[in-house]
Amino acid sequence: MLSKTKNDIFSVSALNRSVANLLESEFAWIWVEGEISNLAQPASGHIYFSLKDSNAQVSCAMFKGRNRTLKFLPENGNQVLVRAKVSLYQPRGNYQLIVDRMEEAGDGALRRQFEALKTKLAGAGLFDETTKQAIPELPESIGIITSKTGAAIHDVLSVIKRRFPSIPIKLFAVPVQGHASAPAICNAIKCIDEHVAAGELQCDVILLVRGGGSLEDLWSFNEESVAQAIFDCSIPIVSGIGHEVDVTIAVYVADFRAATPTAAAEAVTPDGDTWLQSFDWYQRRLQQMMENKVERHHEQLQWLQRRLKQQHPKNQIRLSMMRTNELIKRLLRSRHALLTTRQNKLATHKAKLFAHNPLLLLTQKQQAVQYLTARLQQTTVNLFAHKKSQLGNTARTLHAISPLQTLERGYSITLNRSGKAVTSIEQIKIDDKIETRLANGSIFSHVESLIESD
Numbered sequence: 001m002l003s004k005t006k007n008d009i010f011s012v013s014a015l016n017r018s019v020a021n022l023l024e025s026e027f028a029w030i031w032v033e034g035e036i037s038n039l040a041q042p043a044s045g046h047i048y049f050s051l052k053d054s055n056a057q058v059s060c061a062m063f064k065g066r067n068r069t070l071k072f073l074p075e076n077g078n079q080v081l082v083r084a085k086v087s088l089y090q091p092r093g094n095y096q097l098i099v100d101r102m103e104e105a106g107d108g109a110l111r112r113q114f115e116a117l118k119t120k121l122a123g124a125g126l127f128d129e130t131t132k133q134a135i136p137e138l139p140e141s142i143g144i145i146t147s148k149t150g151a152a153i154h155d156v157l158s159v160i161k162r163r164f165p166s167i168p169i170k171l172f173a174v175p176v177q178g179h180a181s182a183p184a185i186c187n188a189i190k191c192i193d194e195h196v197a198a199g200e201l202q203c204d205v206i207l208l209v210r211g212g213g214s215l216e217d218l219w220s221f222n223e224e225s226v227a228q229a230i231f232d233c234s235i236p237i238v239s240g241i242g243h244e245v246d247v248t249i250a251v252y253v254a255d256f257r258a259a260t261p262t263a264a265a266e267a268v269t270p271d272g273d274t275w276l277q278s279f280d281w282y283q284r285r286l287q288q289m290m291e292n293k294v295e296r297h298h299e300q301l302q303w304l305q306r307r308l309k310q311q312h313p314k315n316q317i318r319l320s321m322m323r324t325n326e327l328i329k330r331l332l333r334s335r336h337a338l339l340t341t342r343q344n345k346l347a348t349h350k351a352k353l354f355a356h357n358p359l360l361l362l363t364q365k366q367q368a369v370q371y372l373t374a375r376l377q378q379t380t381v382n383l384f385a386h387k388k389s390q391l392g393n394t395a396r397t398l399h400a401i402s403p404l405q406t407l408e409r410g411y412s413i414t415l416n417r418s419g420k421a422v423t424s425i426e427q428i429k430i431d432d433k434i435e436t437r438l439a440n441g442s443i444f445s446h447v448e449s450l451i452e453s454d
Contacts, residue, residue, distance in 0.1 A: 020088035027086040062099035081105040133236040139204035148173035152261040159265035181220035186229040209240040209261035221248035240264025
C-alpha cells in the first residue's frame, strides 16, 4: 500500500477548483464554431446551450449582461461562432464555455456583412442613378474581366460572335473566387482605365462577368474595394454576375446590371442582322436622295440657262437705261413737289409772322384803348345823369315830408331845453325855457304856467 500524506489528498471541491484555475489560465479567449442544441433561456435572462459538431459537443453559458449584444435570435440548429473562455462548473464538475460574444457563422454572417456594406455605400452615393454612365450603342472595343477557364467567358464570346463578331474583344483574366480575386479585379479595372486614359488602349465598355455560385463563392464581388474601383472607373461597366437571383454589391455600383453573363454580352452588342437591315435601308435611301439631288441640280441648271438668256448684257443695259430715265423723272418730280411744299410753308410762316407783327398789335391795342376810353366817358356821363335824377327825386321826396314844409303851412314846433320836440305837457315844467320854431325863425319863451286840456 502506497504511503500518502494529508497534503496529497484533494477534496472534490479543491480538485474542481484546481482544474478550473488550470483551464482558465491555460486558455485565453478562444473562438469556437458549432451548431446550437439544447437551447434554454430561463427567466433569469441567461442563455444555456450546447455547441456540437459531427463528433462532439460542449456546454455553453452566455450570461444576461452579454447576450444583450446579440444581433440575432439564437435557435437550435443555428451555425454560430462564439468567443468564450474555458471554465469548469465546480458544483457539478462539468467543463463548459463562458460565452462573451456570439455571431452567425457561414451565410448568415456574410449576409449581415453584405447588408451593412450595402447601406454604407448607398449612403456614400455609389448607387445613385445620376452617376451612372451611358452604355455605347455600338462599342468599338469591349473589355472583359473574368476567369479565362470559367463557363462565363465561353457564353460571352459565343453571344458576341453571334450578334456582332466584328467588335474587337480584350480579355483580362482574373480569379473570380478566393482571397486573391478582389485585388485582381480592382487591378484589372484600374489598368484598363489608366491605359485608355493614356491612349494606349481602345475600350468603350467593360464586362464584369462570372457564373453562379453561393454567397461565399460570389463574395469577391461584395468587397468594398471592388465597389469603389467600379465607381471610380471612367469607362462604363456592365455587370453579369451569377444567375438572375444572385445579387452582389458590384451590380448596384455598375453602370448597367445584366441578370447573367449572357445577358451582359447581349446588352453591349447590337443585333448584327438588324444593323445590316438598317444599312440596306440607309443605302437605298442615300441612293434615292442622291438621284433626287442630281435631278434638282439638273432642273436648276436648266433654269439658270434660261435666266442667263433673259439677262443678256444688252438687255441689262437697256433695262438700266430705262430705269435711269425713270429715276431722273421721279427725281425732277420730287424736286418740284419739294420746292412747292417749301414755298407753301414759307408763305404760311410769313402770314403767321405778319399776324404777330408788333406794330399791328400796337395799333390794335391803341384802338382798343380808344374804344374803352369812349365807353368809360359815356358810362360816366350816363351814371352822373342817373345819379342827378335820383338826387332830385330824393330831394323832392324829402321836401314833401320835411317838417319845414309843415311849418310853412302855419304850424310850429316846440323844443324843450334839451332840443327835443315837445309832444306832451308832461315834458315841460314851470320856469323851463322853450323854443318855438316857425317857418322863418324861432321864439324863445319862459314857462310861467301849465294848463292841461280836458
